[in-house]
Amino acid sequence: MLKIIRLIFVVILPFITSVAVAAEAPLRQNSWGQFTFENDAFGVLEPTDDGYTNGVAYTWGKTSMASFDEIEMPNWVRAMSDWTYINQADKGHYSLSYGIVQAIFTPSDLEEEALISDDRPYAGVLIWQVKLRQFEDDIASSLKLDLGVVGPASLAEQTQSIIHGVIAARDPQGWDNQLENEPVFRVESEYLYRFAQLALSDQVATDISFYSQAGIGNLRSDAGFGVTFRVGSGLDETYASINPTASHSANPYAYLSDTGFNWMFYISAYGSYVLNDITIDGNTFKDSHSVDLIHEQGQFNLGFAMRWGSWGILFSSVRGSNQFExxxxxxxYGAASISYHY
Known part of the structure; x- marks a missing residue:
């Protein structure tokens, strides 16, 4: 991972000294919906069928609002957020999004019915999330809340059986050993700073962004930072949604007011310290299977996104370090998403 980060800086460092800032166009209000499918069988290098093996998500939202008071949201969400740093009154722009996310984790040997003590537990997570974002002048911050459940109530076993039936993959035999039902939550904060830009032509540009995040909860607690390099069109209006840690985030073009054709390639490196992860540590209040978590983790992400009219697509491939001993x-794993803007 350190070699990858060094390589990225060798490639992008010359751009930092040649910064060109384009004038930002006014953003209009834009609603969107997005479906995302992730699977380790789509991994570019050595595809597998274990670990984080499958994820599905549907997210939807609205951007861009000119003030915090203008955002339409449930009263309890406003009460929990209006006293925080995310409320900058009428400064900058705002977006609000919701999501339903399911993630599935399995050990390597799917044909073994007995508990595999030295491999990660069978675990499924089903999450509802709400996310507020504020952005202006190449700086963006967000506040997100995840609420959900781990265990049989996540319906992970049923989902994986259906998917494996469709793609004619092995039928997992060890779901009787999965984690027990437990409510989970996570509060997450993000900060992004786009510190370098270079226009290559009237339509194409490059930029570099620093990203950091921290979260706490029984679902997962961690903190980390990374850097993202992009090349493409429409970058001035899409920097706010850069996220090198997960492809469940909105397609960056959800923020774009232009309905023409836009595209981008991006590459990112991210490192974090993970304090706890229920899918590896096991249940919090009950005895369950667990393995030893590796606290220092890193990942490398390569992807492509585009938007043509009201439709957008995103493809990404994620390569990460080991997560447990x-x-x-x-x-x-690889991911694909399709979004519609209106």
Missing amino acids: GQVSDTN
């Missing part, structure tokens, strides 16, 4: 297969 004794991990056999690499952390490696």
Whole structure:
């Protein structure tokens, strides 16, 4: 991972000294919906069928509002957020999004019915999330709340059986050993600073952004930072949604007011310290299977996004370091999403 980060800086460092800032166009209000599918079988290098093996999500939202008071949201969400740093009154722009996310985790040997003590637990997570974002002048911050459940109530076993039936993959035999039902939550904060830009032509530009995030909860607690390099069109209006840690985030073009054709390639490196992860540590209040978490983790993300009219697509490939002691297969999965803007 350190070699990858060094390589990125060698490639992008010359751009930092040649910064060109384009005038930002006014953003109009824009609603969007997005479906995302992730699977480790789509990994570019050595695709597997274990670890974080499958994820599905539907997210929807609205941007861009000119003030915090203008955002239409439930009263309890406003009460929990209006006293925080995310409320900058009428300074900058705002977006609000919701999501329903399911994630599935399995050990390497799917044909073993008995508990595999030295591999990660079978675990499924089903999450509802709400996310507020404020952005202006190449700086963006966000506040997100995840609420959900881990265990049989997540319906992970049923989802994986259906998907494996469709793609004719192995039928997992060890779901009787999955984590027990437990409510989960996570509060997350993000900060992004786009510190370098270079126009290559009237339509195409590059930029570099620093990203950091921290979250706490029994679902997962961690903190980390990374850097993202992009090349493409419409970058001035899309920097606010850069997120190198997960492809469940909105397609960056959800923020774009132009309905023409736009595209981008991006590459990111991210490192974090993970304090706890229920899918590896096991249940919080009950005895369950667990393995030893590796606290220092990193990942490398390569992707492509585009928007043509009201439709957008995003493809990404994620390669990560080991997440627990004794991990056999690499952390490696691919993702695809399709979004509609209106």
